[in-house]
Amino acid sequence: MASGAPAGGTVTDDVRRRLEGEIRGGQLPPGAVLAVKDVAERFGISRTPAKEALLQLSAAGLVDLQPRRGAIVTKLQPKVVFGMLEVLAVLEAEAARLCARRMSDGQRKELVRIQQEAGRAVAAGDTAGYAEANQRLHKLVYDGAGNEFLQRQVLEIRARLAAYRPITFERPGRMKASHAEHGVMVDAIVRGDEPEAHRAMTAHITVGGTAQAELMLQMSGRD
Numbered sequence: 001m002a003s004g005a006p007a008g009g010t011v012t013d014d015v016r017r018r019l020e021g022e023i024r025g026g027q028l029p030p031g032a033v034l035a036v037k038d039v040a041e042r043f044g045i046s047r048t049p050a051k052e053a054l055l056q057l058s059a060a061g062l063v064d065l066q067p068r069r070g071a072i073v074t075k076l077q078p079k080v081v082f083g084m085l086e087v088l089a090v091l092e093a094e095a096a097r098l099c100a101r102r103m104s105d106g107q108r109k110e111l112v113r114i115q116q117e118a119g120r121a122v123a124a125g126d127t128a129g130y131a132e133a134n135q136r137l138h139k140l141v142y143d144g145a146g147n148e149f150l151q152r153q154v155l156e157i158r159a160r161l162a163a164y165r166p167i168t169f170e171r172p173g174r175m176k177a178s179h180a181e182h183g184v185m186v187d188a189i190v191r192g193d194e195p196e197a198h199r200a201m202t203a204h205i206t207v208g209g210t211a212q213a214e215l216m217l218q219m220s221g222r223d
Contacts, residue, residue: 010049011043011045011049012049012052012053012056013053015039015043015045015049015050015053016052016053016056016057018043019034019039019053019054019057020057020060020062020159023057023062023063023073023162024159024162028073029073030073030074030075030076031072031073031075032072032073033069033070033071033072034054034063034070034071034072034073035069035070035071036050036051036054036070036071037050037070038070039053039054054070054071057071058071060156060159060160061074061156061159061160062074062159062160074160076160076161081161084157084160084161085161085205085206087157088154088157088158088161088205089201089202089205089206091150091153091154091157092138092141092154092201092202092204092205093198093199093201093202093205094145094150094198095141095142095144095145095147095150095151095154095201096141096145096185096188096189096197096198096200096201097194097195097197097198097201098144098145098146098147098150099141099144099145099189099197100188100189100191100192100193100194100196100197101192101194102144102145102146103144103189104144107140107143107144108189108190110140111137111140111141111144111186111189111190112186112190114133114136114137114140115137115179115182115183115186117133118130118133118134118137118179118182119179121133121175122175122176122179127169127170127175130169130175130178130179131169134169134178134182137182137186138158141189141201142154142155144189177207178204181200181203181204181207182204184196184200184203184204185197185200185201185204188200
């Protein structure tokens with residue numbers, strides 16, 4: 001059994017973070033079963049913190065708790081995805097608009113640097129590398145908006161969609177198109193063009209969301 005809590009949090013927090021990371025990264029795909037007993041054995045902990053970690057994931061909408069089955073990584077229905085993406089498009093577009101107004105010069109330079117790094121991942125066909133750069137680019141947009149409440153709302157929605165996003169980038173042409181969409185948005189933010197930054201982010205989330213929703217429909221058809 002674990003002898004104590006890791007630095008910076010409890011045993012429960014550590015297990016929850018690790019499982020959340022695996023859900024976000026696709027190692028635990030939608031529909032995967034997480035039994036309390038199995039989680040406890042895997043991490044060398046008692047069942048109580050294992051159950052608490054699953055309860056936290058359930059509260060975040062990442063797993064569904066089911067009697068006698070434990071937790072199941074959430075499988076989002078297409079209509080739920082559509083609704084979440086509609087809200088996400090509004091929130092992220094506003095974040096981009098605020099970035100064009102509020103981002104520091106240092107943040108703008110970092111935004112350009114990440115966009116260039118993402119371009120190298122596209123050229124190399126590195127889906128995982130692009131997904132990681134994509135996450136950092138969007139996170140910097142949330143930071144640059146200077147609105148913590150807006151950032152929390154966006155991150156909550158993205159957390160629930162995260163398990164599907166790496167798969168989305170594997171769709172033919174989507175990674176390259178995503179990078180081009182980012183380019184329009186980054187250019188607008190760097191220039192301080194609020195309306196164009198808002199429009200570019202709306203288009204990016206809407207187009208990417210359509211690809212993601214189509215993938216969801218295909219996956220639901222295989223169940």
